[in-house]
Amino acid sequence: DDQSIHEIDVKDTGENSCGDRSDDEDQNDKWNFYDQHESTRAQSTQKVNTRESCCSDSSEDDEQNDKWIVYEHIVATSVSIGEQVNESDEVILNETHSIKKESSLDTETFEDEILRDVGLDNIKKEVLQMLKTDGPRNTIHYMNDNASMWKHATVKIAVAGKSSVGKSAFINAIRNVKSTDDGSAEEGLGDTTLVVQEYKHPKNKEIIYCDLPGYGTVIMTRETFLEKVNLLEYDLFFIFIDPVPTEDDQWLIEQLRKADKEFCFVKAKLDQDMKNLKRMGMTAENALAKIKKPIVDATKTMPTIHGDVNIFLISNTNFSIGEMVKLVSFIKAKVPKLKFEAIAFCLSSFAKEVIEMKYETLQKRISPLALSLSLSDDSMLNVVRAENELGLYYDVFGLDIALNQQPPNLRHPFSPDCIGTLLNSLCDEPLGVLTKMVPIYSTVVAYRSFKKFFKQLLDELKDDCLTVHKYAISKRQKELSLPKC
Incomplete structure (x- = not known):
């Protein structure tokens, strides 16, 4: 089992440190042990199954013999890994045997465990049905496929508006890409293209931000725009404005309403506006209201929307300023859950709400x-799945990078x-020799143990x-407070 293999890993590490063994030899020994252990376990399990099939009404002597078969299995395994079987194991054997006698009730207990778990609300009916009709292996495949669907969910967000309103800077910032990086959107050049420019997220190529060509110009008329841009292929439209929406923006909204597409207005460069109003002694809250008021007034005159539109004020250089969190909440409300899952996993952790x-x-x-994991009997594959999930946690939270100066008091740097x-x-939690002797019982125990482990780790990360977020804000504030040379 995994725990035994891990103990051999520790032992082998000690041998390698002395320079006596190569990595290939250590790996071969681990596989030889694994094969030997699986063979021993299979033989012992076969003995138990044979006795159960022959004697449905076992006497006290038969029960004692069954306990000795289990005991022999533990002895064989313990000898293989260099452990000793002591007197305390007799108590464990008695407990194991009593659980084994009641295993006919455990299937129902396992179903109840699934039904009670709110974390399975979206798939519990399918899971229970598949367990009954298709078996654990196909159920595992179904859940693994379901868990990785976000990787294949294509999201296309259109970024529209006239030139010099911050579209390119936003596309770079939302993807955490610098203007000097490969694949960045060119900033400050105005509308130089007559086609849609697609920019894929470096962490997920299925998330695509599309810079639409300007519309309502001599070169790109409204009719030409509709010929070149298929409005139906986008999930959301961000219409960038500065300072207020234009007649061409109103025309685009009419087309989006006809196509039944969701949209919002976005005004960037908020940091510049806030800085100017701050010099006038205005508070941040009053400054936001003052900047947004002319936009709201302009939308009220648009016959298509009559002021019923979402407006977000953001800074492309600092997402913690303004209403970027509200924009993310808007995305969450307007796209399918699977697509937002993909988007959320790729966002930078720029705010507590995010x-x-x-x-x-x-x-x-x-x-x-x-x-x-609890349904699988492939311990080595379980380790790979667990490792992938742990890696995902670090990646999503942005903790998988080596910081120049590590913030203090991190639980898992x-x-x-x-x-x-x-x-x-x-591996020390739900996996062990005894749990393999009573499959249904061990599934319930492992199920609970895995949930507890991942929940606690997720909380700590x-x-x-x-x-890290608090540390970054403090560091940024200190840098801003330094006198300029």
């Missing part, structure tokens, strides 16, 4: 993952050894992310 959205999205993955340490602690 970190909470990421946390909630990751939390929904825990129960399906725990069920998949990122390092080359951090994932391995967490995996070792996971969320706290780490909040700590």
